Amino acid sequence: MELEAGTRAHYEDAEYYASNYADRTDDIDFYVKLAAGRRSVLEYGVGSGRIALPVARAGTRVVGVDLSAPMLDDLRAQLAREPAGVRERVEIVRGDMRDVRLRERFDLVICPFNAALHLYERRDVERFLARVTEHLSPKGELVFDISLPMPADLARDPARAYRTPPFVHPSAGRVKYAEHFDYDGPRQILFVTMVFTPMDGAPWQTPLAHRQFFPREMEALLHYNGFQVTSLTGDFAGGPLSNDSEVMVWRARVRRKKGRA
């Protein structure tokens, strides 16, 4: 239940999602450049198209898979306002990235902005990577980005509210905002509870559950599921992964030969 809620809730308000992440553009530029010149791209966790729309506008077809009806409704509404050429280049599939089977292979499969952190158990990762393998063309590439676990976040006191300055929420107006962090070490899942308190009106809470993948662990998961990591960087500009990195950008290909990589 808590994992289901932690996967769904944050994506129920697509308008807030868009306003909250409006300044996040490094990853958009990165994925648009990566997709340039490719015929089509499969995006897992396409959401409301923050990445997919710019990729399609730049001329590449995108097939986007996502679980969240509100995020996909928002993507459809945005698409309706795009020119016909862009509309035709985006195909939406509602479903689970661990299960969906499309009758197509892609040169590029992407899973941007922490969508992979909703794969909580080893079996979830295995099912996801099996679907990726089925959808990659022989020389195709898997590219995804996830947060680097932050020891300070994992050590936070669950009873404490971490506040940020009030801000204007797109539907509720001015709100006070706080987050609670509760790290489940044995399961390596960070539970974040976002608490919104409007100036007038009742407060509400949004849970978010993110699996924490440590770098060597992800490398092993990729390896033992048949992938070879071709690049791991600590930002979208190709900088090295370091203790100060907030993100891990992974690029991998399916290993064709049996044996050690």
Ligand SMILES: C[S@@+](CC[C@H](N)C(=O)[O-])C[C@H]1O[C@@H](n2cnc3c(N)ncnc32)[C@H](O)[C@@H]1O
């Ligand atoms: C942080 S959002 C990223 C959305 C978009 N790619 C972006 O960069 O803004 C993560 C997305 O992954 C989706 N998601 C989570 N688990 C999923 C699953 N098992 N199958 C498909 N989509 C999933 C969520 O519904 C959400 O839209």
